[in-house]
Amino acid sequence: MTPTTHLSAAAETAGPAAVLFDLDGTLVDSERLWLEVVRGRLDSAGRSASPALLAEFEGLTTSEAARRLIALTGESASGDRVAEELEMSAIEVFSGRLPWIAGAPEALRSLREAGIPLGLVTSSSRRWVAAVERSLPLGRFDAVITADDVLRAKPHPEPYLRAAELLGAEPGACIVFEDSAVGAMAATAAGCRLVHVAPDRHCDAGSSADHLPDLRSVTAPWVRGLFAMDAELR
Secondary structure, three states: OOOOOOOOHHHHHOOOOEEEEOOEOOOEOHHHHHHHHHHHHHHHOOOOOOHHHHHOOOOOOHHHHHHHHHHHHOOOOOHHHHHHHHHHHHHHHHOOOOOEOOOHHHHHHHHHHOOOOEEEEOOOOHHHHHHHHHHOOOOOOOEEEOHHHOOOOOOOOHHHHHHHHHOOOOHHHEEEEEOOHHHHHHHHHHOOEEEEEOOOOOOOOOOOOEEEOOOOOOOHHHHHHHHHHHHHHO
16 A cells, blocks of 8 residues: 545645554564464464464463463463463563564654654563564654553553644544454554554554555655645545
């Protein structure tokens, strides 16, 4: 999808109040490594990890994933203990193996240079974000919302509503980049403009969402063009 059309002068200068990014699977390819950890946990419990089953763990907090694993495997460990073990295993796997999603650093640089406010909105913990930062230079965000900062994680809209509030922006004036179904639900429920980022369309992000295979086409002019097109249609 390329936002190119004839726009009014006012629309051409318009832009989103903020751009909000999910982290895992959207900016960094940690989702694949996370699912390796989940697969290992299922394998050790003698449970076959089909692609469909693994997809159910995309976008979940470690606490939610722990509850799901306990229900699937019947293991007796507490949810808090399983969540802690999952997070520590994933952080260990990240070391030296964590790549960017294609185009992510360039997209962030373009938006920062244009002065567009940026938010990072993730279902992961602050410790997880710090581990990612040790592997890849995420750079400065104007607002960061983690699982530790909200009462209700995605797919509830609270994380995106909280980020918009911190940035002094109306949710409807924010563009969100998300890869998972739960993230897409959260962004849409918050009233944000959703762009689904994934190499395929396995996530039901809704018919109104644009789809990109990665972030290579995302620049400040691209984002402004998308926002302006929406404004023209309203």
